[in-house]
Amino acid sequence: MGNQKTGTTRRQFIKTGLLGAGALSIGIGFPAIVRGKTDPIRIGGLMDMTGQLYAFGTWGHRSVEAAVKRLNAQGGIGGREVAYVMEDSATNVQTGLRKLRKLIEQDGCDFIVGPCNSGINTASAPIVEQFTTPSFAWGTALSITQDKGNRFVFRGINNIRHGMVALGKIMGSELGKRYYCLGADYEWGRSVINEFRRVMDPIGGKMVGEEYSPVGTEDFVPYLNKIKADDVDILVGGYFTGDILKLARQAYEKGLLKKMQIVGGAMPTGIAPKEFGPAGNAVWFTSYGPQRMVDVPDPLKPFNKVYRDAIGLDDEGKDAKTGEEGSPSYSWTPWEHVFWIKRGIEKSGWKSKDDVGKFIQALEGMKVEAGDGFPQGAKALRAQDHQVFTDQYVYKIQDNQYQLKGIVPAKDLDYPSEVDYTKQKV
């Protein structure tokens, strides 16, 4: 009954050999962790293992663990072992910050693979800067690589702006231009709606209304009552995981989805399409990667297979052991973040935290081709705002299945950078 907890214990050093030395220095409190060149490269994973984003954290953790195991099997990075330790952020900013410091100060991590909770990503930015520890954010809210980010924060996944531009391009032709925005009253929800407006308004889109519901809303009908079925073509839902499910089902029950379509800001990880029931047929999602093997473009199929086998996912995107709905369309990011770290180290010849400046400059502007390390496809990391540009996927639920409606190439998703981190000193 219910899902099996992932087999691995939460706190597991892949290379346990050096744990003793590490623990020794922590216990007695040597002023600085004196480490030679051959010590392992320490990667810290801050994952939302408990709380609302439980599913994202679980799959993110599995991906990093598998990536590090794979790297070590191929001789590590530049001959050095890679050690990975994970801490649970509990989808909560206070806990997230405390665990981030634990990863940096106690576990002496050189790099941080961040959670997908936007709140924790933005709150972590000043701390990773203070401790000069490059961190790879997984949240898709825009501000992480704009005003809230800094030269130590990278993002190896598209953001909501890319997502909405892709949706506009794919949906624009099929549907009308009148849209109504309904979002959750937190940063991510507002980001989805702002970016959708930025896409639709120039091409003649007309916003009929905009509302933000309080966090933890159970009954959406009072807000859906304001929507006239026949004068709105698209309902933009700025909601995450379970909330988008509630919104879609209650909108369907109110008879709104006869013609109207719903647009979601991200593929609801862990939720099987059948949970949407009949409402599913009107629901579109922007997605940051392919969900099912059949959606993967042919040149990328072998790399995607490697990734799925490594974390135990089948071709349909379900957990090979338990049959639970996984999130291959999203959880590839932490896997690729590990390989971004590898590329950065190899190009900059990074040896220890003193070379962090060289590491950052090496990554700025780096282009990568698809491969085992980058199953989602080729990417370019822009120097000014450390934002990656890659292909964006658009899905629709059809007959209880996620159907791929189109892929928008990275070159069509470009937008000028509003910040320039390269000016910040390292």
Add this chain to the structure above:
Amino acid sequence: MNNDVVLRTEQLSITFGGLKALNGVDFEIRQGEVLAIIGPNGAGKTTFFNVLSGNLRPSNGRVIFKGEDITALAPHEICRRGLSRTYQKTSIFQDLTVFENVRLGAQIGHGQHNSWLRGALSDKAVVAVVEELLVMGGLDHQAKQPAGTLSHGDQRLLEILIGISTRPELLLLDEPSAGLSAKETREITRWVKELSQTTIRNVIIVEHDMDVITELASAIYVLNYGEVLCQGPVGEVKCNPQVQEIYLGKSV
């Protein structure tokens, strides 16, 4: 109103949903008097005390204390004006020590209950008063014990000590001997007598035990169904036929 009347009530009445608990009670106590109020259960004795102390607001009538109308005042305002009471059912601070219980009243008595900077123990005057009261009550060597651990008799004693510690001018004693053995009752009566001649000049006692009343009170008010049946010196009231009737039932 001549100056030696400490407390007076005029046509004091209170009704609880149709039931007239008090009906036009006129009462008066002069300086230095110790009065008793007797009457069968439910005659309104405790209700009378509750109205005097401000716990209950009368339906009509007035309470005049030292020339001031205190009918509408809150309990803590009345108490600060010098009218203190004890309870029939012992009501003390169980978890606080005996010393602490008395000091709470003494702080009010010395008017520095609102000072929040000076340490409570540093004020020698208050501590001295508390120790003196404890010695007088014979509880001094139990000072450090939590009040809840005292015997029933000692708790009744503490109840009265707390009532006195606020240095009142008029003390309302609500059945001080309730639940005490004969020996304890005699002790408390002797003690209250000594009090009424030294520190507390005016006392009103609600009591059933006639020996206690004859020992302490100079005059008696008899309450029956919320009305004053009769009043007067102890001897006179004792042999009043109506009083015997309500207490002993019909005389044969």
Add this chain to the structure above:
Amino acid sequence: MTTEGQTHSSRIGWLVVIGVAICLLVAPHVLDRYPRYILTEIIIWGLFALGFDIIFGKTGLLNFGMSSFFGLGAYGFVFAVKYVYPSVWLGILSGMAFAMVFSIVVGWIVTRFSSHYFVVFTIVISMILFLLAMNLRSITGADEGINIRLPNLQVIAWEFSLRSPITKYYLILGVAAVAFLVVWLFFDSPMGRAVVAIRENEARAQMIGYNTAHLKLVAYTLSGTVAGLAGAMYPLLNSTTSAELFFWILSGKAVLWTVVGGAGTLWGPFLGAAVLVSAEDALSSWLVDFYPILVGVLLIAIILLAPKGILGTLLEWVADRRASMEPGGKS
């Protein structure tokens, strides 16, 4: 609730206090970087739980909405430092001021309620603040909150940079120590004793002349201000704040730490915070799934079997032992 009035001059008590003080002063140099950060955070959470202990342990009213004060304190600090004048002291004062004003206004309404209405009312008030904080995004930054650059700390003539965690530690320790001293003196003063009388028997306290409504408001305001002060320490430590600080889970933690530590002992909240925060931090990586269940069971066990919490039960045990040891002592 612990028995008051145990003789202050007991030598053991003072020895323990001095010992703890010395450990706390030496700690930052001995501990490694992360344990020191955890200790700093524990001092903040302890001060926050102390705020709760004032209204719960001492006055007997269960305020389940303490996060309102903590959040207001944090935002008070951030607004002052970012928009008014970059000075740490101004930030701390403004954090306390935000919380104090709020506690006076709400306290005036809330202290008129019976204990059950009080509990639920305080939860709802903190939820209103949480919803507003999430909604007024341009002011509070909602769940992403506001990041600030900490100015240098001016102490009379000297100037310290707040980038070094040891300076931060001593500042937070100092502020917490001063706050604790003020609270300790308050509850040693006549008015403080009257507040405790409310917990024991409010009707009788009124009867001997205490304006209990006024005293409850004083206790509520002191409790709010101390919690607000703790709130102001949070952005000082993490240079960020977020609307999430208003969420009721934080109020629940204050209840948990105080009950486990020992309600009504003023030291208890710090002990509770130390035990549970370090346990939550150390254990959670292996027992992440079962930790909340353990906490639930612990909370029930303590409130039923040892209602005075760890410290309270300890003090009582010591007091009983000392009472039975005294020659001819009547225990």
Add this chain to the structure above:
Amino acid sequence: MMELIISQVVNGLVWGLILALISIGLTLIYGQLEIVNVAHGALYTVGAVVSYYAFASMGGWVFSLIVSPVVLALLGLIIYLTTIRFALGKPPIVTVIITYGILFILEQTVFLTYGGVPRSIPNPIPYNIPFIGGDYPLYRVFCAVFSALVIFCLMGFLKWTRYGLWTRATKQDYETAMNMGIPVRRVYAFVFCLGSALAGLGGALAAPISSVTFTMGHSIIIDAFIVVIMAGFGSVIGTLVASLVIEVVIGVSAAFVNPVMAKVIGMALMVVVLFIRPEGLFGEE
């Protein structure tokens, strides 16, 4: 605009009735045992999860409406016997902390067994009735009627049955009831089970509307508290009236202001009522 206001009022009444059913268990347990049950939200969640599994295994939605209350009544009995029973004599604050501990335990157990990912129950009555300004789900109307029915049965139960009489007697005066031979212990256990069962029923009823996830209790418990203290702790009719009033006020104000302000207005209404009558609309002094 009139059209919108009418549909808001209708939904306010419907959701108000559902919320009343969810809150009535909280009122009953407080009214009887003077316990503020902070774990009520978790009981609601467990009710929804039980109905999810009952529906998945038995297929019949009506079946889950029966299974959930029964299972929750048993769970309530276990909770009562293991913890609440020892706290009856103690100050009310103790029971708040006990139920807070129970909230931790229940919610984490649901997370470990049911998992953290939301799932949904298909809409049992997937039809809507045409209504001014769009359609209105028939299932919600059924829920409203069902809730009203349950609440009136509860009132009837309290008035006319033996146990109901005992329940009200122990409410007025604990000692005298005991002296009159009323098995007070059993009445308390019964009331706690009934309160838990009602929470479970609320969960089972609302599950198809929202979706079943382990944190669904958090938002509902706040709304339930608002309703219960505005109504006056312990008053069954008050809970019904207060939940209708609050949901209609929130619904109608949502037509004019943004949803968050609408919710804040609902809460502010509660503050005003308590400011005027600190014991709530129907509470006794």
